[in-house]
Amino acid sequence: MTQSILVPDDTCWTVEEAARFAVIVDAADYYRFAKEAMLKARHRVFLIGWDFDARIELEPEAQTVGGPNRVGRFMEWLAQERPELDVRVLKWDIGILRSLGRGETPAFLLHWLMPKGIDFRLDSAHPTTSAHHMKILVVDDALAFCGGIDMTMGRWDTREHHEGRPGRHTPRGKPLPPWHDVTTCVTGAAARGLAVLAAHRWFWATGEELEPVPPTEPHWPTGLVADFEDIPIGIARTLPRYEERAHVNEILGATYAIIRAAERFLYIESQYLASRRICEVLMERLEEPDGPEIVVINPETADGWLEAKAMDTARVRMIRLLMEADVHDRFRIYYPVNAAGTPIYVHAKIMFADDRALKVGSANINNRSMGYDSECDIVVDAVAHPERRAAVARVRDGLLAEHLGRSAAEVREALERTNGSLIELIDTLNSTDRKHLVPLRPRELSLGEELFAESDAADPIRPVGLRRILRSLTQRAPVRQIRQMRRRRIEARNARRQHLG
Incomplete structure (x- = not known):
């Protein structure tokens, strides 16, 4: 069972x-x-x-x-x-x-x-x-x-x-x-x-x-x-340690469980993609020979200068890591635009594992939401109930239909034609004459951006004092580490190209 x-x-x-x-x-x-x-x-x-x-x-x-x-x-x-x-x-x-x-x-x-x-x-x-x-x-x-x-x-x-x-x-x-x-x-x-x-x-x-x-x-x-109707749901929280209140990270546990439960695909909408811990679990799934497809919907860029500086630089690093792990070509990340081509800002925080599970709430895929800020998510597991699984699928298909400018029926039919491949579904229905999804390509980061992304100030997962934040912004120790990361990234990219022929 x-x-x-x-x-x-x-x-x-x-x-x-x-x-x-x-x-x-x-x-x-x-x-x-x-x-x-x-x-x-x-x-x-x-x-x-x-x-x-x-x-x-x-x-x-x-x-x-x-x-x-x-x-x-x-x-x-x-x-x-x-x-x-x-x-x-x-x-x-x-x-x-x-x-x-x-x-x-x-x-x-x-x-x-x-x-x-x-x-x-x-x-x-x-x-x-x-x-x-x-x-x-x-x-x-x-x-x-x-x-x-x-x-x-x-x-x-x-x-x-x-x-x-x-x-x-x-x-x-x-x-x-x-x-x-x-x-x-x-x-x-x-x-x-x-x-x-x-x-x-x-x-x-x-x-x-x-x-x-x-x-x-x-x-x-x-x-x-x-x-x-008449369905058990989980209420999951993130609460930072504060005074006599203990630290709570149930949302992180739920996120891990949903990622590991997926058999055919994970569909994720999030304002950010910045959590190394979550991306490492996604990377494990991408490296599996028969693992799931992973489709992520993000905004084109974060809202606000500071958020863009911190979250977008972290996202570039996460996308690179996921692409390097994607030896079986099962990862895609997009941002939505309307029929006029204007980017639609994605503030939604919702995740699906096949038609089995969904999680929706206030938590983003960044460190703050997994440990530093207070958050609340609702979790549904429809594992043994065909009617509930059909309902999970309807919610997911409705979201895809919204982003692709199609009807939910068109999405369902395309998913059947592609034997359950979300990536092929998007390739089939994506058309620039209506609302559509645009592939999100990682850009090159400057050394300063890499340093900022590595610091606690960018996206802390635990409460830290202002002194530590300032120290993390000014220390020079990560420079050598970042240069080593860049070399490893180039080596991994070359190895991946060789693997794919």
């Missing part, structure tokens, strides 16, 4: 039954469903995030759900109209600097922080330079959203990712580029499990213990189709 991927205290924190479970792709749907769920709340609305921008519109093109449209005004209105409702917001404390940087005035932020029916707190319960990266919304402890989408500027988009979409703009009206993201919605014991995690976060941040709310029937959002 095949062992389950879901192992409490190893690959997940807990396994809970989800009465309904849906994967929601892109923020246009998520914002609408979230607003409707909050409007139907009876006891508590609890929003936890890396970032919030009170100025953004939940439905920027056509409002279909009642109440104010801007997220800040909506939360205020909800608390004032329903004084019996417990409305709480928990935001990463250093994220307040991002708010100032994007144009929110101190007076505007102060208005948010003043008591007015919303219990708004900044969460500082983390090591120096660590981030609270979870994105969770819990309604009445009965329905919860968990994934990679923050309610902040630049996230809203539809699955079409049209050029010049009018709803895709800053609060001041400046157009924004296409953006691809994923979250989930759950009910049942799984929602209560996420409510317990939210209560833990509140306690760590404030020292206040929250009581569960009275049992309430969940109000499933109108128009949201459940991908699964």
Whole structure:
């Protein structure tokens, strides 16, 4: 009997039954469903995030759900109209600097922080330079959203990712580029499990213990189709060691388990590809004679100067390592573009092993997400259930269809024609006259970029002090090591060419 991927205290924190479970792709749907769920709340609305921008519109093109449209005004209105409702917001404390940087005035932020029916707190319960990266919304402890989408500027988009979409703009009206993201919605014991995690976060941040709310029937959002019903799901976390709290890296364990469970292919969407530990497991699979294909979807480049400097340089190194290990030609990495050729930014964090398993949440494939920041992922293992495996396949095929500008039916038919090869499927359906995938080629790095990528400052996996970060940036010891790596890379490339004839 095949062992389950879901192992409490190893690959997940807990396994809970989800009465309904849906994967929601892109923020246009998520914002609408979230607003409707909050409007139907009876006891508590609890929003936890890396970032919030009170100025953004939940439905920027056509409002279909009642109440104010801007997220800040909506939360205020909800608390004032329903004084019996417990409305709480928990935001990463250093994220307040991002708010100032994007144009929110101190007076505007102060208005948010003043008591007015919303219990708004900044969460500082983390090591120096660590981030609270979870994105969770819990309604009445009965329905919860968990994934990679923050309610902040630049996230809203539809699955079409049209050029010049009018709803895709800053609060001041400046157009924004296409953006691809994923979250989930759950009910049942799984929602209560996420409510317990939210209560833990509140306690760590404030020292206040929250009581569960009275049992309430969940109000499933109108128009949201459940991908699964009555299915056990794993809730997996990353938590850095902090004060008396122990280090937790269940997401790393889940990632290893999913990679090792794949038989035909791994399909991965992630904002980054920067974790050496994860890439080493991928390399092992590529070196196997009958191992799986590995297809990765990334953005063309990271969002922001510092992220690009750290994550893109690390990605170049990871791609090189994977290409060197790819002696059987089973690895591809792409970035998506819309029909006009504009790159679509990939912020999604979702992974599939065949039609058996999926993992979706806030964790990227970088060191921070595996040990340094707080993260939450949902894990599904459909190993012995044909109906659940079919549902996993439908979610995966829908994502591929979105990126290729095709229907899910076309993707399924192509996968059958190619005998289950994702690489051949993409080669067959990829066409530049519509949305498509562009191969991502590694560039040459300067010695300075190699040094930065090798430093703790680039992408730490454990909490480190500022002194160590500064020392790692200034030390010269890695220079000889990097030059040796370059020589080994050239030798490996020549050996691979010789192997392939």
